[in-house]
Amino acid sequence: xxxxxxxxxxxxxxxxxxxxxxxxxxxxxxxxxxxxxxxxxxxxxxxxxxxxxxxxxxxxxxxxxxxxxxxxxxxxxxxxxxxxxxxxxxxxxxxxxxxxxxxxxxxxxxxxxxxxxxxxxxxxxxxxxxxxxxxxxxxxxxxxxxxxxxxxxxxxxxxxxxxxxxxxxxxxxxxxxxxxxxxxxxxxxxxxxxxxxxxxxxxxxxxxxxxxxxxxxxxxxxxxxxxxxxxxxxxxxxxxxxxxxxxxxxxxxxxxxxxxxxxxxxxxxxxxxxxxxxxxxxxxxxxxxxxxxxxxxxxxxxxxxxxxxxxxxxxxxxxxxxxxxxxxxxxxxxxxxxxxxxxxxxxxxxxxxxxxxxxxxxxxxxxxxxxxxxxxxxxxxxxxxxxxxxxxxxxxxxxxxxxxxxxxxxxxxxxxxxx
Amino acid sequence: xxxxxxxxxxxxxxxxxxxxxxxxxxxxxxxxxxxxxxxxxxxxxxxxxxxxxxxxxxxxxxxxxxxxxxxxxxxxxxxxxxxxxxxxxxxxxxxxxxxxxxxxxxxxxxxxxxxxxxxxxxxxxxxxxxxxxxxxxxxxxxxxxxxxxxxxxxxxxxxxxxxxxxxxxxxxxxxxxxxxxxxxxxxxxxxxxxxxxxxxxxxxxxxxxxxxxxxxxxxxxxxxxxxxxxxxxxxxxxxxxxxxxxxxxxxxxxxxxxxxxxxxxxxxxxxxxxxxxxxxxxxxxxxxxxxxxxxxxxxxxxxxxxxxxxxxxxxxxxxxxxxxxxxxxxxxxxxxxxxxxxxxxxxxxxxxxxxxxxxxxxxxxxxxxxxxxxxxxxxxxxxxxxxxxxxxxxxxxxxxxxxxxxxxxxxxxxxxxxx
Numbered sequence: 001x002x003x004x005x006x007x008x009x010x011x012x013x014x015x016x017x018x019x020x021x022x023x024x025x026x027x028x029x030x031x032x033x034x035x036x037x038x039x040x041x042x043x044x045x046x047x048x049x050x051x052x053x054x055x056x057x058x059x060x061x062x063x064x065x066x067x068x069x070x071x072x073x074x075x076x077x078x079x080x081x082x083x084x085x086x087x088x089x090x091x092x093x094x095x096x097x098x099x100x101x102x103x104x105x106x107x108x109x110x111x112x113x114x115x116x117x118x119x120x121x122x123x124x125x126x127x128x129x130x131x132x133x134x135x136x137x138x139x140x141x142x143x144x145x146x147x148x149x150x151x152x153x154x155x156x157x158x159x160x161x162x163x164x165x166x167x168x169x170x171x172x173x174x175x176x177x178x179x180x181x182x183x184x185x186x187x188x189x190x191x192x193x194x195x196x197x198x199x200x201x202x203x204x205x206x207x208x209x210x211x212x213x214x215x216x217x218x219x220x221x222x223x224x225x226x227x228x229x230x231x232x233x234x235x236x237x238x239x240x241x242x243x244x245x246x247x248x249x250x251x252x253x254x255x256x257x258x259x260x261x262x263x264x265x266x267x268x269x270x271x272x273x274x275x276x277x278x279x280x281x282x283x284x285x286x287x288x289x290x291x292x293x294x295x296x297x298x299x300x301x302x303x304x305x306x307x308x309x310x311x312x313x314x315x316x317x318x319x320x321x322x323x324x325x326x327x328x329x330x331x332x333x334x335x336x337x338x339x340x341x342x343x344x345x346x347x348x349x350x351x352x353x354x355x356x357x358x359x360x361x362x363x364x365x366x367x368x369x370x371x372x373x374x375x376x377x378x379x380x381x382x383x384x385x386x387x388x389x390x391x392x393x394x395x396x397x398x399x400x401x402x403x404x405x406x407x408x409x410x411x412x413x414x415x416x417x418x419x
Numbered sequence: 420x421x422x423x424x425x426x427x428x429x430x431x432x433x434x435x436x437x438x439x440x441x442x443x444x445x446x447x448x449x450x451x452x453x454x455x456x457x458x459x460x461x462x463x464x465x466x467x468x469x470x471x472x473x474x475x476x477x478x479x480x481x482x483x484x485x486x487x488x489x490x491x492x493x494x495x496x497x498x499x500x501x502x503x504x505x506x507x508x509x510x511x512x513x514x515x516x517x518x519x520x521x522x523x524x525x526x527x528x529x530x531x532x533x534x535x536x537x538x539x540x541x542x543x544x545x546x547x548x549x550x551x552x553x554x555x556x557x558x559x560x561x562x563x564x565x566x567x568x569x570x571x572x573x574x575x576x577x578x579x580x581x582x583x584x585x586x587x588x589x590x591x592x593x594x595x596x597x598x599x600x601x602x603x604x605x606x607x608x609x610x611x612x613x614x615x616x617x618x619x620x621x622x623x624x625x626x627x628x629x630x631x632x633x634x635x636x637x638x639x640x641x642x643x644x645x646x647x648x649x650x651x652x653x654x655x656x657x658x659x660x661x662x663x664x665x666x667x668x669x670x671x672x673x674x675x676x677x678x679x680x681x682x683x684x685x686x687x688x689x690x691x692x693x694x695x696x697x698x699x700x701x702x703x704x705x706x707x708x709x710x711x712x713x714x715x716x717x718x719x720x721x722x723x724x725x726x727x728x729x730x731x732x733x734x735x736x737x738x739x740x741x742x743x744x745x746x747x748x749x750x751x752x753x754x755x756x757x758x759x760x761x762x763x764x765x766x767x768x769x770x771x772x773x774x775x776x777x778x779x780x781x782x783x784x785x786x787x788x789x790x791x792x793x794x795x796x797x798x799x800x801x802x803x804x805x806x807x808x809x810x811x812x813x814x815x816x817x818x819x820x821x822x823x824x825x826x827x828x829x830x831x832x833x834x835x836x837x838x
Contacts, residue, residue, distance in 0.1 A: 198652025231686035232778030233617025250666035267650035278707035288697035359651030
């Protein structure tokens, strides 16, 4: 890598991240950029300007995905795409999503300065939405590109203030039929760099995580009904205590998840009890279950076994149970050939790397339906994300961008290998 | 018992309960009478009128306890008192508290009509507050009578609307120094009838519960702190999941309470988790523990053992734990001699009765500090209370009032037994 230009890549990356951190900066020291809100618009405008400065042609599609394009000499060749999402959770950090866009712009800019016009067109995308923080919908950006979402079929869901998705999109200047259809059928590859949002790389002293698979997920809501009763006058054996039943289920879930072992994870993140009064036996409890695994069969088997056991616990305790499944996503393998290339690049750059599973969902799993896709991680300090405390030091951010740049170079500049 | 007058007792009792049910009737079909509010004032005024009609002299004390007095011929003899509390929980039932006042008025009225002037003065009291539903304080009525509360020392606590206890009392016309001091030192006995608020009498087919002891209580708040983290990227073995820790504690508490056996009860009625999001490992959980037993040593031993075990669970899991004790009341035995009299009365009336422990707290536990006190229960349908569904049929209500009337007759009309 040209040292002068590599230094330029580092400077551009950190400048872009700093610039993005100011679009949506909030009182908690974090960043809040919600789909189509003012901070989101400012961020997209900011990125469009930086893309132009980097010599890229910019365009928005109909839902607000922003592209920067470096046209290749072979105009018939499919496009090599990189990027990530520009939206954040409420009071999120500087890196989740933003890093993948900044690294993409910096990498393509570096390649253009170093190697000039590529054979195949390179694009970077700032995806409009991934987190589901404003509206109860996720992957609004990549889902449109992959054909999973359809702007015309999407129900007109509301945000917390009662503003509809369609109204918010229209106010931001999108959703017009003359704007380009978001669907893509011209992609050669998609590559995304992202912070790990976990503690594995840090714990193991690795610099780069190479994602073999993005886990599959199952999410359920469990509603238990017993009988609300007086905490003093109801003997233990006459109780139908919904919270005691829930506690037994949570204990079982944790134990069985430990027994099953990595990479399975099972989490009860949300639990609410009613009437929620110290001297009243809880009559109802609602809780969520989030189960993830990189193997579809293991995921399904474990989930079904847990739901069966929950039903048995409820029946033994005389509780009514109602289980609703509200998310079911299969595991998504990344492209092995691309991942092998990334492994070789890391080895050549002497970057300690590790094959791993992504326990979080990412836009790459949508692109994997369209084209060979790859994903790499840099460490997250303390595994913290979705928080103003989210942090990755500059040198580790630059590592990831350098690996990305080298893969993009191979994909866009190298002559086709003989098959 | 004079049948004509006994019929009068029944009619008066049911009329009083119906009248009270209209003071504070709410949209849910229940009754809401909170200390010093409009419905509370209406109820006290209504009862004062009915006491007058029954030939009783009425008076309020400084905090709003309402007395109806039937003066005895021996003006030096201490007073025989009955009654209960006029306040309710929010959307409570028709019987909790109200029944004891109505039964007391009906019983004394019946005795006056049947036997004329007693030897010893009989009084019925409509206690101003027991439930703690408006202000975070309980037994405001009986606590003043027993000297546990002091109007001048009470902190000026606020209700949910920011109205202070002192302001509310003043608006209702109380708290003036010229009004009678609530403290009593002239009581011969206190007898209270109440609905059971439990399912034991119904399950066992008994008509009257004879309370040997009102349970002691311990209440704690437990605050667990772990680390909030991503549900997908944090392996099971790297988690500090506060909710999983709480679930283990709840499971232990329930199991140990079952092993300990009746009359011990242990309840987690309130539990809150944060951030309470399906895909985030809960970093903090707060829950309450309510433990009750009729033996002080068993109560203390069990409570301390549980807190120790909670500490061990937290330590093993790497969670921080903070336990706050916010209520500690010793068990209160009722007067054995009075309870034996009640037993004999039930036997003579052929009413199936059962000695029992009161799992709920009652005003009688405050009076027990002042004078021999007794408490009897009638069944609660389905054990339901603190709800518009609270129900006891008329014939069972009349049983309790008849037993009360006979005890009051013995205490107020019979010549003293030779010791």
